Amino acid sequence: MRSLADLTDPFARALLALDLLAVDPGLGGLAVRARSGPVREALLRPLEQLPGPRHRLHPQVSDEALYGGLDLSATLASGHLVQEQGLLRDPSLMVLAMAERCPDQLAARLALCLDEGRGHVLIALDEGAEPDERCPDALAERLAFAVDLSETPLGHAAAPADRDLDAARARLSGVARADDLLPRIAALSLQLGIGSLRVPLFTLRAARAHAALAGHDEITGDDLSIACALTMAHRATQMPEAEPQDPAPAESEEPANAPDPGDDDGLVLPEELLLEAVAALLPPGLLAELQARKARLGKGSGSGAAHKGNRRGRPLPARPGRLGSGARIDLVATLRSAAPWQTIRAKTAPQRDGLHIRASDIRLKRYEERSDRLLIFTVDASGSAALARLAEAKGAIELLLGEAYARRDHVSLVAFRGTGAELLLPPTRSLVQTKRRLAELPGGGGTPLASGLQLALEQADLALRRGLTPTVCLLTDGRANIALDGTANRPQAGEDAERLARVLRFHGIEALVIDTGNRPEKALKRLAETLDAPYIPLPRADAERLSRSVTAALER
Template structure:
């Protein structure tokens, strides 16, 4: 096993180190979510934390790390008698993003349970992480069914494994730490709220600090043991401080004044539920213990708010996490903060510098000022006096998003789990049975009994038990929902450039992006204008990145519609090589007018054949407006074997028949 990089050797990242150490002092804080760009020591700091935790007393030989002072009465390896145990180092268990359900919760041998009547259980990662750290790198990419299991274990402090009436339960209390790059997609709100604290990390822009990062990393890579030995004294000092803070923690007093500040802060920032208040209280108490105090002060409450609230005040995936620190200070002062108190945590940080969340744009810091008035509808040249270049307008703001209903890809897929289109999945309603390929995971009990029943006399059955053999076992086949690739092909030419129209178009696409976020889709965005099409955002799980690109979308110039269709095919072809099981839905947003490049209708038939070969469904959003309409978008949809829908029809109360029409067109084409 390689020597981990020393925690105290991490350069900068004060907030990250402080949040991790507060959880080491008080695991009840609830874990840490670390958000930030790649290459910012997120994983390095997390992996180094376990070396600072005190050793854990366990019952000798117990696979579930029972506490010898209070052993779990329902432990599968029990019963255990209270008494002396053995000590082992605190564990940090990593959950791979692609792990199976059995790897996480454990595997129960169904064949032995049915044929021999014994519970042969192999513990999973939740058992290994009990009384330790469970670390999930790229936690935002974790599959939904694993997220559900994590939520259940975190809420109940126990893991349950059930297979057709045979169940095993064991304790599973762990410190949950996750790291993620927001560019790759956001977390489900339920899991986001389970993290007690969150920190944003970024690489330093100071040359001296960057030089020190490189110097330390090169020294560690050259000789890890020697580098670690150089930091042994600092590591030992922090370890002693963690132990001392843990011992002091029960003596820390959280007064009524501090509680009022906590409640007022949570109310002022309109966070949902009461978990934020509880986490803030525990964090403020841990901060006081870390500082060696027995009284929670206003600066503890302030620092707790900066760590516990940013991720809880988001209302949708397009909101940036963060707090308005001026509003925070005003709230603390109004509800008991003393003017002569220094809001800077001072020496409370892991290296003597408390750090704090950098101010981020929230609702109070958003650009809500007056926007330019809508101009006249532009022609194909898109000429506007306020443009940012020849034939180009200033980006129009998006209209208010609205609720949409699902647009499905017809047929039955086998892609990644999601909530859009029908698919064969490991989870969902049971639709049939088959012989298992490899290990049995989802037993179809009725089919298994039916397969075994004719052979009971030949197998010498006696008594009430059923004689079951391996060849009798049947795996349940299930149908659920998959996530798709939703590729937006947006006309940004001069004919679309009227601010009112483009604002409506952006609002519609934004609404579909919100729907894609809720349905666990990947999204991509390409635009066409002038003389070519370009990929504004390659396929990604980050719908907020797509929303940001959409907001700044420039318009103007001619309409190379054919180029947009061909570019869409190229993007889909490449993505299919990367993720062959994920089916696609192409949403073409245009008024159908083509003034640049080849005639699009002539190429639409070719595009339709290419789309059909890749299991791609298509919808054309008709943006044509005015009393005289040419119906060009409808002709384009016919050629694509897709469906045309107006902007108004995209709304939830108007779109009910659209999915049926898309599916009907697909069946007719087949």
């Protein structure tokens, strides 16, 4: 049996997780973060040997495919009803490719399916490259395990160990647990800052499955520490303190709970050891990761905003196409296109009554829809601005936020100061979060205007790809003094800013420049012209005027 030490290798962890899933499908599944390649293939190969049906899902899988329904093409061809069977009907092993692109809608459906506990197992293959490209939280929450194989070299891919899954499955329900197990799991999850109660439940299940796999009659300390490591390490939101503050109440009764005869390192497992088991697997850059994770929380209903051509909006003429992926049939247009052929078709198939409709007659509805707007607030938090009117700029942003709220816009927040720019808040609709981030925004340092514009450009580009319409709202006093490479070089800084402004304009990204300086700055006015953006000097703008001009600018 594998020991804890082997588990520092993510590949071994993934294999063990797959084994545990095979023993107890109630564990939900495994999220694998890896690019497509030989390592991932090596991991998925053992899945072929598992019994039961196996399906491959993709993020755009349609409801018809998931839940079944009418197979329209087959029905039309044969003239009688042909039902398609849904993928979710029977318990199966589902492999979701490109899980990072899985829309919330699909995540909700799969989560519902996993919640029903009918024995579905989901392997989510997450190919995300950026930290915020990842499997939706609603789904990850319901998968017991997650491994990151992106750093695993190929040669490392160990072959799966020999084990008897059927025997383990048979043994599973007979595995006993000691009473002091639960306090430990509960305490540990609290120490690691894991709020969700699904996690300790997964830990318990995993421990039991591992005990069954290892042939134990009772959950041993090893089973428990491995289970903790597998289910908790990737979910930790805080570093455990060195000294557990309140030791689990069960510790006093340790001697009373004598280990079972077969296993003498059994249950006298101190709290610290469990913690160590998890801590060994905590990624080295946990804190940075935590920051990123917190930032990711702000992801709004971005995917809901994606431009969909066949759902809603202003109707466009129907066009031929295939049913599926949520497209709606335009019945009248379909019948119209089938009508001229009826005589001929009736002759070729005289035994059939009724209309003769072929798949090629099908016309789909199309709609045109305006996509949601994303306001990228790019805020100057440099020393000069902080001294002058950072507070007023914040006030102006709040005003704009209020409007964004009314219009259901998404907002994101970029701040630049010192030597670089920082994304304070990825696109979100949560104003509470935006306001909190804004209030925390510190001031001071140089004015790296170019860096700010660069980050805003990246964000805008990302938003465009997600189907949002970005608008960059720049608030600065315009006294750029830090160049793109981080050096204090005023002429270069101005030039860099100009250059980026031209790029923004070239990309067709709408912008809006609000001058927060004490006096209107000529250079900034020029920058606004380069951006083809309205220029609003704050000194003379009262709240109402600002609001009016912004609204006007946004409605262009």
